[in-house]
């Protein structure tokens with residue numbers, strides 16, 4: 001297979017982890033005789049520094065005209081504490097999601113057997129947990145109108161959803177559930193929010209097309225509790241943008257490290273793959289960041305193109321690294337291995 | 351002391367747990383020679399059933415003219431899955447919070463020594479954790495304009511905050527921190543939301559009045575992770591309404607049971623005390639619900655009126671119940687004790 005892949009390393013640890021994902025894909029290409037052509041482009045705080053724009057036109061065009069995007073991370077503390085900054089790195093990511101129409105963000109959560117003891121949760125709570133979060137990614141409060149009055153004393157964000165936006169991701173979630181344990185849990189705050197009530201109505205309607213899938217509902221406050229109390233109850237979690245952001249980061253603790261979790265963002269035409277961790281600026285350039293989430297994003301990319309054998313090879317290589325303790329310090333405090341060494345090990349095993 | 355207390359038992363398990371709190375307050379009154387006069391009133395789904403209104407005028411007037419409100423729980427599944435219901439139990443609680451001006455909801459999180467092993471989290475993670483969440487309670491997306499277009503296909507909720515709303519709760523949070531470990535962690539999503547950026551700006555400004563208190567910031571997705579990964583890092587968490595709702599329920603897992611957590615909702619003139627658990631309709635009338643959260647709400651009520659000795663007595667009685675295993679099934683699966691028995695034990699110890 002021939003794939004053109006745009007690589008946006010982004011900020012913080014983005015570049016160093018993305019490099020390891022490229023190495024893994026390169027190794028897969030060699031072993032299975034595929035041609036993966038990578039083209040790097042600027043995005044995020046680095047893009048602002050160089051061009052004034054967190055998502056330069058050129059980067060966007062590249063992404064629109066490639067088969068897939070491999071993305072690193074975004075964000076820089078110099079913008080976080082500057083409420084009056086007009087341009088922010090995150091705008092680049094949000095714009096990219098919107099322009100590529102990446103309405104579904106898919107985040108699988110499943111602890112590794114050999115890491116069952118590195119979670120803050122007790123082993124018996126997490127052993128056997130295996131669920132996937134379907135987070136709506138191009139709607140809700142992220143994209144609604146934002147206002148600040150002239151005096152700078154009143155601010156607002158609008159959370160808006162349409163039936164159509166809810167319908168399309170709901171179909172994806174139910175289809176995924178059909179290939180899993182056939183259960184969808186919709187998470188919302190329907191006792192307070194109008195948008196949640198629309199979600200409930202639409203999801204119920206769509207669910208009638210999937211009589212083999214069980215649908216249940218949880219309020220988001222309760223869901224935040226249940227994910228920790230009993231993660232095994234979940235199969236597919238379906239939720240809106242902001243709730244998905246919070247719950248998927250929360251759920252990452254189950255696996256012992258956010259450095260292990262990958263995600264796929266899908267639209268009708270485009271696809272982007274990224275680790276769920278952020279730019280982690282404190283670790284930038286130190287060769288300590290865990291590259292596994294980024295490498296697993298590459299595996300999700302392979303799966304997306306039907307390269308299941310190849311994806312499996314990546315998963316196995318990652319498991320081997322974990323089994324042999326060739327991991328970064330987040331997983332083994334006294335580890336001698338850095339980002340690069342873990343990446344090398346994994347691509348060598350491939 | 352003479353206190354007039356409005357009691358709103360509400361829905362589900364509300365009535366049975368609130369009864370135990372009343373028993374505890376009654377016992378305190380006898381021992382310490384205070385006169386607590388209770389007046390019960392309708393609110394929630396029961397109020398809708400009887401009057402068509404989740405917060406009848408009479409209930410609101412009573413609450414406006416008492417020293418404090420003791421509240422049970424609200425919510426009934428028959429409304430949750432009915433997106434077109436015009437009247438909902440939760441509206442009663444939201445209206446009450448708004449009308450009483452209860453802008454600050456305070457939720458202390460601290461595990462009991464003898465329950466350190468009943469949390470889903472490992473003992474070493476939670477031992478020593480002790481923090482309080484200050485949740486803004488009368489603003490944000492809970493109270494912003496809600497819209498649904500005529501076709502019922504597009505819905506929206508507006509999240510709005512003013513400088514003044516942020517300022518008043520921020521002062522409370524910093525004052526509380528001065529009496530604790532002198533650290534405030536502001537939780538927001540300033541990389542995406544305009545309201546969060548206003549929060550950051552205002553909180554920074556207010557913090558200048560409290561040079562002895564350390565202020566730091568976390569994005570809400572990261573906070574949802576940190577609460578589980580390392581709850582000991584927190585002293586006072588300050589956040590907006592919806593984030594506070596999610597994070598405080600999440601944080602309840604630290605203590606092993608949401609049935610142990612109380613909250614105080616304060617305004618300039620009024621005060622309301624409630625368990626953070628909901629109406630838990632499955633357990634209604636079964637004498638299995640944990641009354642401790644409600645009893646601890648009564649203790650927070652006592653503290654609010656400066657009755658610290660009395661509050662301490664309640665805390666000690668609760669600790670004794672836990673120590674002697676006179677607890678409900680959420681804390682000890684094979685317990686023979688029900689809601690009533692635990693309540694009796696605690697008021698007898700008082």
Ligand SMILES: CC(C)[C@H](C(=O)O)[C@@H](O)C(=O)O
Nearest residue numbers: 074075090093245541542571
């Ligand atoms: C960087 C930020 C805008 C982003 C989000 O909130 O969507 C991130 O937290 C994520 O989850 O991908």
Ligand SMILES: CC(C)[C@H](C(=O)O)[C@@H](O)C(=O)O
Nearest residue numbers: 191192221424425440443595
């Ligand atoms: C019942 C509901 C409206 C309420 C809320 O979301 O505020 C509850 O969850 C709470 O936290 O007190």
